[in-house]
Amino acid sequence: MIELKEISKEYGATKALSDVNLTIEEGKIFGFLGHNGAGKSTIIKSLVSIVDPTSGEIVVDQQKLTQHRLQIKEKIGYVPDTPDLFLQLTAAEYWDLMAAAFTLSDSQKEQRLKKYTELFDMEEHQDETIGSFSHGMRQKTMIIGALLSNPAIWILDEPIQGLDPQAAYDLKQMMRTHADEGNTVIFSTHDLATAQQLCDELAILKQGELIYNGTVTELLNQSPNESLESIYLKMAGRNSDSEAEEDDG
Numbered sequence: 001m002i003e004l005k006e007i008s009k010e011y012g013a014t015k016a017l018s019d020v021n022l023t024i025e026e027g028k029i030f031g032f033l034g035h036n037g038a039g040k041s042t043i044i045k046s047l048v049s050i051v052d053p054t055s056g057e058i059v060v061d062q063q064k065l066t067q068h069r070l071q072i073k074e075k076i077g078y079v080p081d082t083p084d085l086f087l088q089l090t091a092a093e094y095w096d097l098m099a100a101a102f103t104l105s106d107s108q109k110e111q112r113l114k115k116y117t118e119l120f121d122m123e124e125h126q127d128e129t130i131g132s133f134s135h136g137m138r139q140k141t142m143i144i145g146a147l148l149s150n151p152a153i154w155i156l157d158e159p160i161q162g163l164d165p166q167a168a169y170d171l172k173q174m175m176r177t178h179a180d181e182g183n184t185v186i187f188s189t190h191d192l193a194t195a196q197q198l199c200d201e202l203a204i205l206k207q208g209e210l211i212y213n214g215t216v217t218e219l220l221n222q223s224p225n226e227s228l229e230s231i232y233l234k235m236a237g238r239n240s241d242s243e244a245e246e247d248d249g
């Protein structure tokens, strides 16, 4: 279980997160939704220790992140929002690096690489440099790297973006399977259909504040005759800003 307790983050004068409280259970797909700049990546980067919250606490399986960073990082597979990393390495070299970081045995590495490179049509491209790949191929390279350790917590920042329909379908299936096996899957998205299709639980952020936490069904039940898009835009969109209403009127 992951607990976010009163998490705030300031970047200078910008308040990216304001007192966010959340609990994320195992065996679930948990989605973050929110407009550009709402704070999704900041939460995700806080979970994977790239960003340190200004205040508050993250607790994973009863361990405080600040006190057990390494043990917690070992549980996590992370797919960043930009796959433009390690461009000089070949895909195989990148996966070797990930396998070494998680101290996988050769047989574990080979078995998992075979499975995932086949699934993502990457076998033929293993020895090409990441810099020569399309956006989607870079994304697949990062996804495979994150899965090599069979992580108990799989965190993906806008993972569907840039994937072709087949790869997007395969990734969504893998996220479902990974959660059904008892792991935690956390992702951010702008795509409401993906959120509706995948999320067991949803958090909506607006300007760093948590404005909804619950299931998609519960959200839809709040306004039975409305689509998720309409409900979401009323909550998180421009029309919910009093400033915008004042400007209009």
Ligand SMILES: Nc1ncnc2c1ncn2[C@@H]1O[C@H](COP(=O)(O)OP(=O)(O)OP(=O)(O)O)[C@@H](O)[C@H]1O
Binding pocket: 011, 014, 015, 016, 034, 035, 036, 037, 038, 039, 040, 041, 042, 043
């Ligand atoms: N390194 C940084 N330095 C300064 N401000 C930052 C930094 N990273 C994020 N911010 C600011 O924090 C706020 C939240 O950004 P964040 O990237 O978490 O949003 P997001 O919901 O992931 O947005 P998007 O959907 O556009 O990726 C924004 O106002 C952003 O400008």
